[in-house]
Amino acid sequence: MxxxxxxxxxxxxxxxxxxxxxxxxxxPVYVTDEDAVRSNYRAVFNAFDRCMPTRIxxxxxxxxxxxxxxxxxxxxxxxxxxxxxxxxxxxxxxxxPDRILYTGVNVSTxxxxxxxxxxxxxxxxxLSELRRLAMIDxxxxxxxxxxxxVGAGHHEKxxxxxxxxxxxxxxxxxxxxxxxxxxxxxxxMGLHCHIGAGVQVVEPFVKATEALVSIVQSLERDLGLxxxxxxxxxxxxxxxHPEDHAMDLDLLARSITSLIKEGTSVKRIVLEPGRYIIAxxxxxxxxxxxxxxxxxxxxxxVDAGFNTLVxxxxxxxxxHVAVANKFDLPGEATYDVVGPICESGDHLAKxxxxxxxxxxxxxxxxxxxxxxxxxxxxxxxxxxxxxxxVHKGTxxxxxxxxxxxxxxxxxxxxxxxxx
Ligand code: LLP
Numbered sequence: 001m002x003x004x005x006x007x008x009x010x011x012x013x014x015x016x017x018x019x020x021x022x023x024x025x026x027x028p029v030y031v032t033d034e035d036a037v038r039s040n041y042r043a044v045f046n047a048f049d050r051c052m053p054t055r056i057x058x059x060x061x062x063x064x065x066x067x068x069x070x071x072x073x074x075x076x077x078x079x080x081x082x083x084x085x086x087x088x089x090x091x092x093x094x095x096x097p098d099r100i101l102y103t104g105v106n107v108s109t110x111x112x113x114x115x116x117x118x119x120x121x122x123x124x125x126x127l128s129e130l131r132r133l134a135m136i137d138x139x140x141x142x143x144x145x146x147x148x149x150v151g152a153g154h155h156e157k158x159x160x161x162x163x164x165x166x167x168x169x170x171x172x173x174x175x176x177x178x179x180x181x182x183x184x185x186x187x188x189m190g191l192h193c194h195i196g197a198g199v200q201v202v203e204p205f206v207k208a209t210e211a212l213v214s215i216v217q218s219l220e221r222d223l224g225l226x227x228x229x230x231x232x233x234x235x236x237x238x239x240x241h242p243e244d245h246a247m248d249l250d251l252l253a254r255s256i257t258s259l260i261k262e263g264t265s266v267k268r269i270v271l272e273p274g275r276y277i278i279a280x281x282x283x284x285x286x287x288x289x290x291x292x293x294x295x296x297x298x299x300x301x302v303d304a305g306f307n308t309l310v311x312x313x314x315x316x317x318x319x320h321v322a323v324a325n326k327f328d329l330p331g332e333a334t335y336d337v338v339g340p341i342c343e344s345g346d347h348l349a350k351x352x353x354x355x356x357x358x359x360x361x362x363x364x365x366x367x368x369x370x371x372x373x374x375x376x377x378x379x380x381x382x383x384x385x386x387x388x389x390v391h392k393g394t395x396x397x398x399x400x401x402x403x404x405x406x407x408x409x410x411x412x413x414x415x416x417x418x419x
Contacts, residue, residue, distance in 0.1 A: 001239055001280065011364055025397065026385075027362070029387070031283050032389050033391070037277065040277045041075045044273055056271055058273065058278075066089060069089060081102050102115045134185070138185035147165065153196025161195035161204075174215055191229075209232060213230075231269075285362055286339075286365065300336070300337045302363055304339055305338075306346050323357065324362040334353055335357060337363055340382070
């Protein structure tokens with residue numbers, strides 16, 4: 001968990017007081033520290049690149065804000081995109097098509113055509129997709145996503161590598177898929193898998209790499225096919241809880257790359273971290289609007305709900321919270337931090353010891369950068385919040401909040417209902 005400084009009891013984010021950000025930009029608001037994005041990118045890139053040539057495809061589903069994409073573009077990152085929308089966003093942020101790898105699942109032919117027309121390499125998820133792409137452009141660079149039959153993750157909903165999931169080409173058909181691709185005129189560049197998200201230990205990554213290595217060996221032996229890269233996917237977890245340990249990146253890098261180097265002729269590893277790069281760079285600031293004492297518990301009602309940050313409600317995820325304007329005070333009372341959404345599942349944090357709260361206090365929800373804004377919704381007709389970037393004491397708006405008009409403008413009432 002990232003450590004934050006304070007000044008006069010006020011939490012500082014990138015050198016700016018959280019309370020000043022709320023005063024200027026309103027509440028709730030997502031706040032990202034630019035230096036943290038850069039240093040996370042460098043940490044993961046360097047850990048792997050020390051072992052073998054490395055390409056990082058930032059999994060932009062975690063956070064597609066254009067300013068954040070631009071920072072990563074400047075750092076030299078490449079992109080894992082899962083939709084034409086993500087591809088368009090990354091092109092707009094300055095990534096060239098060759099720095100994007102499109103990994104869709106259940107990809108429609110119009111979307112396949114759209115991605116191919118932008119010359120973005122495609123990581124193929126099924127034989128159907130391969131055959132449809134062959135009719136569109138058999139010269140496009142491709143790779144394949146295999147189902148490695150190794151799954152892991154912080155919640156069953158995010159385990160993607162297990163045999164029973166919808167993802168990837170089954171292991172027993174993958175060599176056949178490459179043979180067919182070659183016959184169709186493609187020159188496959190790589191092999192990919194993704195085991196799941198929020199994986200805190202090295203072992204499942206090692207197992208998945210073993211599966212990839214054995215497939216690459218078959219491709220080299222049986223088809224004489226030599227790939228440019230092995231892509232181990234994303235999923236590196238982060239310590240959301242103060243007592244969690246961070247992943248040992250050096251151990252992870254050494255364990256995986258040694259298998260690839262020793263077992264294959266592949267010269268480059270690709271990784272697709274989303275959460276690791278962006279989660280702890282961003283906090284959600286939300287204001288206490290109501291305190292309710294009940295016989296069982298005390299609720300701190302805030303202006304952000306699961307429309308703003310869905311992870312606690314959806315996965316039961318833990319996010320650390322602090323009181324940004326009482327940052328140095330000790331915990332005095334136990335609160336459930338809950339939002340304005342009309343469902344009992346609408347909570348951000350449960351049973352937390354916090355300084356005594358009153359209306360107007362600012363709650364800081366940690367580690368909100370990955371899948372925070374990107375999974376936010378308009379449920380209950382609530383507008384999406386602003387996003388702010390802080391950098392060495394200055395703050396910039398990087399996304400305007402929505403207005404009521406934004407929420408209403410696309411709807412139509414048929415004229416016959418207006419009579
Ligand atoms: N590559 C592929 C093919 C993926 O499907 C994903 C995530 C990633 C990379 C990046 O995984 P990461 O490094 O961020 O863990 N909404 C969930 C996470 C869903 C992840 C989906 N796929 C959450 O809030 O935890």
